[in-house]
Amino acid sequence: MRLVIPLMITFVAGMIMILQFFVPATQSMGESLQEWYMIVASAAIFLGAINLLNVHIHKIRFKAKNWKYSPVTIAGFAVMIITGLFLGIEPGRPFDFMFTQMMVPMGATMFSLLAFFVASAAFRAFRANNWRATLLLVSAFVVMLGRVPIGAMIWSKIPGISEWIMQVPNLAGQRAVMIGAAMGMVATSLRMIFGIERSYLGGAD
Template sequence: MRLAIPLMITFVAGMIMILQFFVPATQSMGESLQEWYMIVASFAIFLGAVNLLHIHIHKIRFKARNWKYSPVTIAGFAAMIITGLFLGIEPGKPFDYMFTQMMVPMGATMFSLLAFFVASAAFRAFRASNWRATLLLISAFVVMLGRVPIGAMIWGKIPLISEWIMQVPNLAGQRAVMIGAAMGMVATSLRMIFGIERSYLGGAD
């Protein structure tokens, strides 16, 4: 029973979503189910938050490695929750202030740090060992060069070539990947709806 009910829910939910696409009469049912899906899935963020707090409280309690920074995480979390819940999230409120003045710069910095790491990883990993690897290198180099003013200064056609690479071979490659992934998604979805794939239930009982 512990496995049968979840499998039945998966089957019914999956079939409703497929039917609502083809049978107009079931469309409202599908729309309601999508709303339920969004609500239930959004509760996962609470699971993540509880888990984060659990990990950091555990680290503090047992004085694990770098435990001294765990109160910072908890304080940051608490500050956002308290200000957001009790003072509102409208522009000008403390929640919005902390978001724009602290989170946005930190987020941008974190992602910009990746520029250094991606470049250094590429320098170590990319080797022009064969002609296809060389093609990958050239393609990356031209796209990068085409997006900065120095590219056009070296040769006026570099931005055009860069744009062509993005619009033609890149489009073709991305489309092939996307179509292939969509096929795989259909196969996996069918396996899930019909209860063949059960790993998401944490293994069979």
């Protein structure tokens, strides 16, 4: 019984979602299920917030490893909530100021780190150890060259070759991955809907 009810719920919900895709008359059922999910997800935000506080209060209380970062997290969490709830979130308010002047730049800083990580990853990936790595290196070099003005200045056909690499072999590879992934998605969905895969319920074997 412990497994039967969750499996039945999974089966019914899964079949409704498949059905509503092919049978327009049942679309409202699918929409209702999606609305239910949104309600559950919204309620779960509180769980997340409680978990965050719980973990960090626990760290401070027991002076766990690196506990000194936890007061900063809790303070940031509290300040954002208090300013948002009591002073409003409209432009010009402290919440909006902290979001646009602190959160957004910090996010942008993290994103900009990507440039350095791309450089270090490219350095490793483009080492011409064998013929495949060499092929990768050459094609990447041509693509990069074709995307900057100096490429066309060196040879007018480089941008065309670059575009061909992106649109033919690269796109073919991407589509192959996507078709394979789609097969995997169908198989995973069928396994879960029909209760063949039940490890997530703790009853794998």
